[in-house]
Amino acid sequence: MNDEEIVGLAMKNGFLIDRDAVNIIKNFSDKREIYQVIKRAGKCLKDSDVVITPDHINDVCFPHKSENKTDLRIRYDTNVCKGEYEEFTDMFIDRYRRLGKILKRRLPASAIKNVKKRGGGSDIFVVGMVSNIQKTRNGHKIVEMEDETDLMSVLLPKGSDVIKEDLLLDEVIGVKGSIKGGRRNILIADTIFRPDLPVNRERLRSHGKIGLTSDLHVGSVTFKEDSWKRFVKFLQRDEEVAGDLDCIIVAGDVVEGIGIYPNQERELFIKNIFDQYREAANLMEDIPSDIKVVISPGNHDAVRQAEPQPPFPEKIRDFFPERFKFVGNPCYIEMNGVNVLSYHGRSLDDIIQNIPGSSYNDPVSAMTHLLKRRHLSPIYGGRVAMSPGERDLLLMGDVPDIFHCGHVHTLGIGRYSGTLIVNSAGWQEQTSFQRERNIEPDVAKFPVIDLGSMGIKILDFGG
Ligand SMILES: [Fe+2]
Known part of the structure; x- marks a missing residue:
């Protein structure tokens, strides 16, 4: 196709086209491809815009963007506990001083x-x-x-x-x-x-899309493998939602693990922990390579249980594609200036048990209690084992724009004081533990957040 034909094609669709944009697409050999690119680039135009520019073409032709367009900064900290009494004292003093400072302002x-x-x-x-x-x-x-x-x-x-x-x-x-x-x-x-989140925060606008998930529990007989495979296929094929997904954060419980609760072996499909991770890696490796994948551990994973948890050890990381990033739990992941706090959510058990009216069916309310206290695990001595150190690493020093947890296996979306709260549920059908407690899990739901609007879309792969 020559320049005039391309300009004519754009005009026929109701758009003008920039000279540089023409130069990019005239190299495409397939006429049908040029036609599709112009049509899709037109959809990227904002209301008052009529001119297709090279940026629009790049967005359409290279939907998974180049490295420099998605700025990902990862921050987490783990400590090595020596087991001395003073480490606990130091941790509580640090907690008092830092949260006290917020209140004393x-x-x-x-x-x-x-x-x-x-x-x-x-x-x-x-x-x-x-x-x-x-x-x-x-x-x-x-x-x-x-x-x-x-x-x-x-x-x-x-x-x-x-x-x-x-x-x-x-x-x-x-x-x-x-x-x-x-x-x-x-x-x-x-x-x-309470220390709480600051009020009157400016509404954040950035760019890019981020998907949140957790709790695959690969290796369990209740892992919904067919739904997961549908999800990965969707990522490979869907243009509109998955095509511009920049990053997926997985907040722990990648595998079911072994010896987590009594008689767990009866519910295991894969009984060896390394085989569970091998299988998880197989199931995840087909996620398109231009989507960044960040994985942190949960209480079913093969890392120490005491929080903050370190990233998966090398022996496990080696099963996965090199491009995957392995981080600790909790972790701050800043994407294009948006601060996501990802925490598996073990302390939600303590909150639900100790605060009347809390329930596994309402993770947003339990997560809000954590935000108000500016701490991921306020109660010491409950379900969360804490590794002490000089600093209290479960304290929410920075205010998250998005607060992401899993663990409870129920989907929750809410907002509190300018922070978007997401519990990403999981990929496991109801377990015997949940049956005993009358918990109906949400399965195979995938929340995608558009950082431009901070709007959220829930994709459902359960059916
Ligand atoms: Fe889980």
């Missing part, structure tokens, strides 16, 4: 030691870590709070709003209250503050 807090010295008064602010919660016979609650100077009791009066707050052990909170008479050790609370 908003609250004129005094040290507990000084508050106790001063005695009575109202509008007293303190910031501390919750070390004990008890109900009294009269229906009040007494919370022990600790800062670096002292500890004090906080009374949450019966019938007040503050008693309805779902306080958790080891979370860092701020309290506004008063001390009556000579009872210097008891602060009567009237408001509870």
Whole structure:
């Protein structure tokens, strides 16, 4: 096709075409291909735009984009625990200081030691870590709070709003209250503050698409292999959604693992852990090579259970294509300026167990509790084993634009204070564990986020 014919073809479709764009497509040998490229490039035009440029052509012809268009920055940290008592002390001090700092920006807090010295008064602010919660016979609650100077009791009066707050052990909170008479050790609370996410965040707009998934459980008899294969085929063939997907994040439980719960072997289709990963790699390697794949571990994977979890060991990574990126759990993945916090979600068990009204059917609400506390696992000593160190690595220092978890196997999409919350469910049909607890999992759903609009589309491969 010559230049004039291409310009004519574009005009016939209602567009003008830039000279440089013509130069790119005139090299295509197939007339039909040129026709299709012009048609699809036209669809990329914004409302007031009528001119097809080289950018539009590149977007259409090279839909999986070049390396420089997708900027991926990965940040995670793991520690090596020496098993010394001081490491726990350091971790909790770090938690108190960093979350306390967030609260103290908003609250004129005094040290507990000084508050106790001063005695009575109202509008007293303190910031501390919750070390004990008890109900009294009269229906009040007494919370022990600790800062670096002292500890004090906080009374949450019966019938007040503050008693309805779902306080958790080891979370860092701020309290506004008063001390009556000579009872210097008891602060009567009237408001509870949490570190929380900043309000009035600017609406983020970037570019590119990111897909979130987790919990394949390859090796289990309940892994939905046919759905997974349909999904990979879709990635290979679909132009409109998969064609411009830049990155897939897998938030753990790639395999079913072995010895995770009693009698698990009865539900294993592949009984050897390395064979499970070999199979997982086979099933994932056909994901088109221009889609970046980032994989972090979960509690079924063959890495240490204590969080933060390190990436898969080399022996397992070697089964997978070299282009896959293996990261720790949790992990911040910044794509084109959008900050995704990906965490497998083991602590959701603790939240669901400890906060009334929480449920496996509503992961968004449980994940919101984590965001408000700016911590991925606020309760120490629950289901999450923590590897201590100088810094509390499960603390949410940075505010995520997207907060992604798996683990509970139920799909959840929500928003909280400018953060998009996604639980990506999984690829495993109902297990005996879930049957016993009446949990109906969501299977083979794939959320795709358009970073331009921050809109989300759920693709369903279950049928
Ligand atoms: Fe899982």
